[in-house]
Amino acid sequence: METALVTGGAGFIGSHLCEELLGRGMKVVCFDNFEENYPKSVKEANIRGLLDDKNFVLVEGDVRKKEDVSGVFRQHKINYVFHIAAKTGVRPSVNDPVSYFGTNVNGTINVLDACVKSKVKKFVFASSSSVYGSARIPFSESGLTVPDSPYGVSKLAAEHICRIYHNLYGIKSVCLRFFTVYGPRGRPDMAPYIFTDRISRQLPVRVFGDGSSMRDYTYVKDAVAGLVKAMEADMGFEVINIGSSKPLKLVDFIGVIEKLLGKKADVAVEGEQPGDMKATYADISKASLLIGFKPSVSVEQGMEEFVKWYRESSSLVV
Numbered sequence: 001m002e003t004a005l006v007t008g009g010a011g012f013i014g015s016h017l018c019e020e021l022l023g024r025g026m027k028v029v030c031f032d033n034f035e036e037n038y039p040k041s042v043k044e045a046n047i048r049g050l051l052d053d054k055n056f057v058l059v060e061g062d063v064r065k066k067e068d069v070s071g072v073f074r075q076h077k078i079n080y081v082f083h084i085a086a087k088t089g090v091r092p093s094v095n096d097p098v099s100y101f102g103t104n105v106n107g108t109i110n111v112l113d114a115c116v117k118s119k120v121k122k123f124v125f126a127s128s129s130s131v132y133g134s135a136r137i138p139f140s141e142s143g144l145t146v147p148d149s150p151y152g153v154s155k156l157a158a159e160h161i162c163r164i165y166h167n168l169y170g171i172k173s174v175c176l177r178f179f180t181v182y183g184p185r186g187r188p189d190m191a192p193y194i195f196t197d198r199i200s201r202q203l204p205v206r207v208f209g210d211g212s213s214m215r216d217y218t219y220v221k222d223a224v225a226g227l228v229k230a231m232e233a234d235m236g237f238e239v240i241n242i243g244s245s246k247p248l249k250l251v252d253f254i255g256v257i258e259k260l261l262g263k264k265a266d267v268a269v270e271g272e273q274p275g276d277m278k279a280t281y282a283d284i285s286k287a288s289l290l291i292g293f294k295p296s297v298s299v300e301q302g303m304e305e306f307v308k309w310y311r312e313s314s315s316l317v318v
């Protein structure tokens with residue numbers, strides 16, 4: 001049986017990935033420090049359904065601590081690593097760059113160092129569209145990266161660390177640049193959750209800028225399919241966009257939620273936020289060519305699933 005280590009496995013994307021890998025008959029070691037970016041109870045709920053699976057192991061540990069990371073590799077024979085753990089969120093990174101670098105750069109080095117010693121078959125890294133910043137849309141992997149936030153810079157630096165570790169030690173790695181991932185168990189600090197929550201409770205929705213900003217929304221199952229395909233593909237080092245390639249204006253995204261909830265949003269317009277990107281738009285031709293990635297869920301379908309989950313679970317988030 002093959003074993004996958006999923007750092008950040010109790011989080012939004014990580015928990016969906018753990019579920020998928022278990023379903024494929026793999027053993028999964030979920031490594032997470034239950035960072036307080038949102039309540040620990042939400043992360044516990046994310047993986048509650050997996051705890052009874054005999055192939056699922058939960059390890060509470062911190063990627064910033066070398067000993068925590070090497071301990072996991074000592075205890076388990078790891079074949080694949082999905083390095084999903086990160087300090088997330090663009091805006092908070094503006095005021096706290098040091099801690100973003102601590103987790104996203106130094107933490108990545110710690111995990112890669114352990115991989116060097118353990119000869120893993122593939123290292124898959126969760127990068128972000130934030131590395132593109134104010135580059136020209138659509139964002140292509142061969143184009144410029146001009147990050148606008150410390151978070152974006154930390155993700156770009158980590159990608160380069162992956163490249164260097166491939167060159168120096170032969171670690172096969174794939175960096176997936178995710179574009180606004182949403183879906184059930186979605187992070188309570190992200191727009192899909194906040195908008196749904198505020199509109200359904202008839203509270204004002206804060207919109208930064210004039211509403212014309214655009215996001216390329218990716219349904220979580222499509223993001224997970226990209227992660228699995230990256231694990232399976234034979235390649236040395238690659239950077240690949242994972243998005244829908246169908247960007248939506250903020251006002252139109254709010255419109256989708258209004259329709260699903262049957263309620264009108266009370267929009268409060270505010271100034272643009274430092275670090276925010278004007279638009280994200282993924283060119284996914286490389287993803288299609290190299291790993292056969294094809295997004296399959298429209299934003300209307302995906303948000304319907306999200307709203308269903310929100311209605312069943314919103315009491316988890318306080």
Ligand SMILES: NC(=O)c1ccc[n+]([C@@H]2O[C@H](COP(=O)([O-])OP(=O)(O)OC[C@H]3O[C@@H](n4cnc5c(N)ncnc54)[C@H](O)[C@@H]3O)[C@@H](O)[C@H]2O)c1
Pocket residue numbers: 007008009010011012013014031032033034035036037043061062063064083084085086087088103107126127128129177178179180181182187
């Ligand atoms: N959700 C998105 O739209 C999106 C977009 C682009 C990139 N990403 C990247 O995808 C990954 C997953 O994002 P998510 O939305 O699921 O976020 P998340 O916050 O739900 O998950 C991240 C997980 O990492 C854990 N973690 C944080 N610091 C850690 C540490 N020091 N040691 C161990 N675990 C730690 C957290 O507790 C959390 O469970 C992140 O790397 C993020 O940067 C996400």
